[in-house]
Amino acid sequence: MTIENKLTKILYVEDEEDIVAIAQVALEDIGGFTVKYCASWKDVLNAVSEKFQPDMILLDVMVPGMDGPTILAELRKRPGFEKIPAIFMTAKVQSDEIEKYKQMGVVDIITKPFDPMKLSDKLNQIWMKSHGQ
Amino acid sequence: MGNNIHEKIQELFVSYSQNLPNKLQNIQNHWQELCENYTAKLFEDFYREVHSLTGSAGTYGYHELSKSARELESYLKTFLGAKVITTEKQIAISKLIKALLATELRTDKIIYPDDLTSEMNHLIYVLDQDSSFVSELRKEFNDAGFQLRRLNNFPELITLVQKKQLPLALIVDVEYLDMHNTEQLLSLEKEKDIVIPLFCTAARGDIATRLRATRAGSVAFAQKPADAFYLTKVVAQITGPASSDPFKILVIDDSRSLAEYYALILQDAGMVTKILTNPLDTLDAVIDFGPDLLLLDIYMPECSGIELASILRQEPKFMHIPIIFLSAEEDKFKQLSALSFGGDDFLTKPILPQHLVASVKSRAKRAGIISSFMMRDSLTGLLNHTNILHQLDLEILRAKHHNLPLTFAMIDLDHFKLVNDEYGHIMGDRVLKKLSELFITRLRKTDYVGRYGGEEFAIILPDTEAMQGKRLLDELREKFFQTKFDTNGTSFNVAFSGGIVSLQKNQTADQLIEAADQALYKAKLEGRNQVQLGDE
Numbered sequence: 001m002t003i004e005n006k007l008t009k010i011l012y013v014e015d016e017e018d019i020v021a022i023a024q025v026a027l028e029d030i031g032g033f034t035v036k037y038c039a040s041w042k043d044v045l046n047a048v049s050e051k052f053q054p055d056m057i058l059l060d061v062m063v064p065g066m067d068g069p070t071i072l073a074e075l076r077k078r079p080g081f082e083k084i085p086a087i088f089m090t091a092k093v094q095s096d097e098i099e100k101y102k103q104m105g106v107v108d109i110i111t112k113p114f115d116p117m118k119l120s121d122k123l124n125q126i127w128m129k130s131h132g133q
Numbered sequence: 134m135g136n137n138i139h140e141k142i143q144e145l146f147v148s149y150s151q152n153l154p155n156k157l158q159n160i161q162n163h164w165q166e167l168c169e170n171y172t173a174k175l176f177e178d179f180y181r182e183v184h185s186l187t188g189s190a191g192t193y194g195y196h197e198l199s200k201s202a203r204e205l206e207s208y209l210k211t212f213l214g215a216k217v218i219t220t221e222k223q224i225a226i227s228k229l230i231k232a233l234l235a236t237e238l239r240t241d242k243i244i245y246p247d248d249l250t251s252e253m254n255h256l257i258y259v260l261d262q263d264s265s266f267v268s269e270l271r272k273e274f275n276d277a278g279f280q281l282r283r284l285n286n287f288p289e290l291i292t293l294v295q296k297k298q299l300p301l302a303l304i305v306d307v308e309y310l311d312m313h314n315t316e317q318l319l320s321l322e323k324e325k326d327i328v329i330p331l332f333c334t335a336a337r338g339d340i341a342t343r344l345r346a347t348r349a350g351s352v353a354f355a356q357k358p359a360d361a362f363y364l365t366k367v368v369a370q371i372t373g374p375a376s377s378d379p380f381k382i383l384v385i386d387d388s389r390s391l392a393e394y395y396a397l398i399l400q401d402a403g404m405v406t407k408i409l410t411n412p413l414d415t416l417d418a419v420i421d422f423g424p425d426l427l428l429l430d431i432y433m434p435e436c437s438g439i440e441l442a443s444i445l446r447q448e449p450k451f452m453h454i455p456i457i458f459l460s461a462e463e464d465k466f467k468q469l470s471a472l473s474f475g476g477d478d479f480l481t482k483p484i485l486p487q488h489l490v491a492s493v494k495s496r497a498k499r500a501g502i503i504s505s506f507m508m509r510d511s512l513t514g515l516l517n518h519t520n521i522l523h524q525l526d527l528e529i530l531r532a533k534h535h536n537l538p539l540t541f542a543m544i545d546l547d548h549f550k551l552v553n554d555e556y557g558h559i560m561g562d563r564v565l566k567k568l569s570e571l572f573i574t575r576l577r578k579t580d581y582v583g584r585y586g587g588e589e590f591a592i593i594l595p596d597t598e599a600m601q602g603k604r605l606l607d608e609l610r611e612k613f614f615q616t617k618f619d620t621n622g623t624s625f626n627v628a629f630s631g632g633i634v635s636l637q638k639n640q641t642a643d644q645l646i647e648a649a650d651q652a653l654y655k656a657k658l659e660g661r662n663q664v665q666l667g668d669e
Binding site: 015016018019021022025029030060062064091112113114116 | 137138141142145149181184185187188189191192193203
């Protein structure tokens with residue numbers, strides 16, 4: 001079994017503590033991923049300066065201060081972050097909004113609330129798909 | 134691994150539940166403080182608190198709470214950055230907060246958006262003493278593809294509704310609808326947030342009886358001896374594919390955040406919305422989006438809501454779309470004056486979400502039913518001559534606007550006069566009905582079929598090339614030709630001929646129809662039972 005292209009490190013941008021708590025169980029306990037949690041752009045900058053190189057980026061769309069899409073756009077400007085697959089997490093969307101989000105450079109959307117038991121499977125699926133190309 | 138994880142998650146849920154009352158109390162306290170001493174910064178913090186609740190409540194299964202919080206959050210968003218909040222707006226916010234705090238703290242089984250499935254059923258409940266009437270109904274409804282279930286008494290109906298075993302429609306003799314029963318049914322529906330189309334039958338047709346039916350929310354009234362065939366058509370029309378589509382609402386307000394707030398409330402109630410902040414884009418949007426209702430702010434810089442309504446009403450095609458005005462205008466005289474320009478209703482801001490939803494839903498629903506009756510041929514349920522032509526005008530505009538292909542076909546039954554002469558008009562009607570059913574079930578939701586004449590039909594296929602259309606029609610033609618009609622110990626088949634063409638550059642509706650007609654004529658000349666493609 002090749003370990004090379006496996007999803008192991010995730011950068012997770014979400015400011016809501018109660019949601020982070022559930023996500024932690026979903027991502028670390030169930031998924032076995034190594035996760036860096038960021039509640040704001042400032043945290044993201046810290047993570048970047050600590051040389052944390054994630055395999056995938058998970059962003060809540062509505063983070064106060066600088067929203068998800070803006071954070072992603074800024075992050076993409078950093079060397080090494082241009083192509084990392086990113087996913088937006090958002091509550092109830094209409095189909096034309098999904099198109100809009102995809103054009104912002106994410107590979108998929110995950111709707112909130114998410115099922116903590118299935119989240120890591122979903123991420124693995126998306127990872128495989130984006131590497132199948 | 135299993136147990137440990139479940140325990141962890143369980144703990145999180147418990148701790149959240151324990152903390153929830155605190156969160157809500159904080160929200161209430163902070164709002165009090167804000168009312169006494171408003172600063173933009175404090176308001177922003179307050180907004181974030183509510184936003185935080187919206188997000189977490191949903192994750193932990195508090196659906197109603199999350200919904201309430203989301204509506205409050207969306208309304209608050211319209212005030213971000215404001216220097217002051219007027220007293221009446223404060224009152225509006227307080228009302229929303231009160232509603233939030235009053236929400237039952239009930240955790241439902243968490244519904245993950247991906248899991249949603251929908252079901253359609255063809256079951257109709259009947260409550261009627263008259264057994265022979267019920268068997269007549271059963272025969273006609275079975276023919277039309279429905280299943281009938283006869284109930285024994287009113288309590289049985291209530292039990293079934295409580296158990297969520299919902300039918301497509303109810304046919305009830307008004308005898309059963311006394312005040313108590315009516316009250317019971319209506320409050321049960323309200324509680325479960327459902328509406329079951331109700332059709333009433335009655336021995337008498339006087340106003341008092343009809344009033345009972347109306348009070349129960351009946352969509353239609355049939356006095357006995359009732360025409361069972363007619364009932365099947367009415368039920369099919371009202372419950373048909375078109376009515377299970379969500380209402381489309383066009384929201385026009387020059388404040389984007391306010392427009393988004395209204396849109397959110399309507400979306401939460403299951404409607405599809407589109408927002409315009411520039412009223413000058415309205416005509417295009419109405420043609421494109423095809424809304425069931427317009428929500429208009431009255432005071433807009435480029436063009437007032439009233440002027441917009443007048444413009445729309447000048448156009449026959451748009452005369453029937455309900456319009457609801459939104460405004461802070463309290464003056465009843467000014468409100469009435471506004472209505473005379475083409476509005477149907479007036480809602481005063483700030484509006485409570487449930488008022489908005491109720492007004493919009495009832496207007497859109499009634500308008501839908503009325504136009505459905507007015508626009509349709511009563512025998513076949515298809516669009517009538519006038520309205521299929523109207524629709525063609527609209528589709529041609531859309532096709533040109535989006536640069537998409539449009540295909541149009543004229544269909545005519547072969548030797549139909551012989552069918553009527555040989556087997557009688559009742560059989561003739563059956564044939565027409567059967568062909569219409571075939572069209573309705575086999576064509577797409579975006580296609581339109583109309584009864585153009587006695588035995589002539591017109592079909593509009595948007596976003597379709599002529600060859601595609603011809604293939605589809607040929608399939609239909611084959612299927613129809615194979616249908617056996619049984620009568621008096623014998624049986625017969627019927628065929629149709631068709632002419633199909635696609636919209637050419639700069640072609641008018643009349644020219645398109647003429648071209649299809651010519652192709653149809655060719656089909657007849659060349660032996661009938663075929664579909665001819667028009668010349669390009």
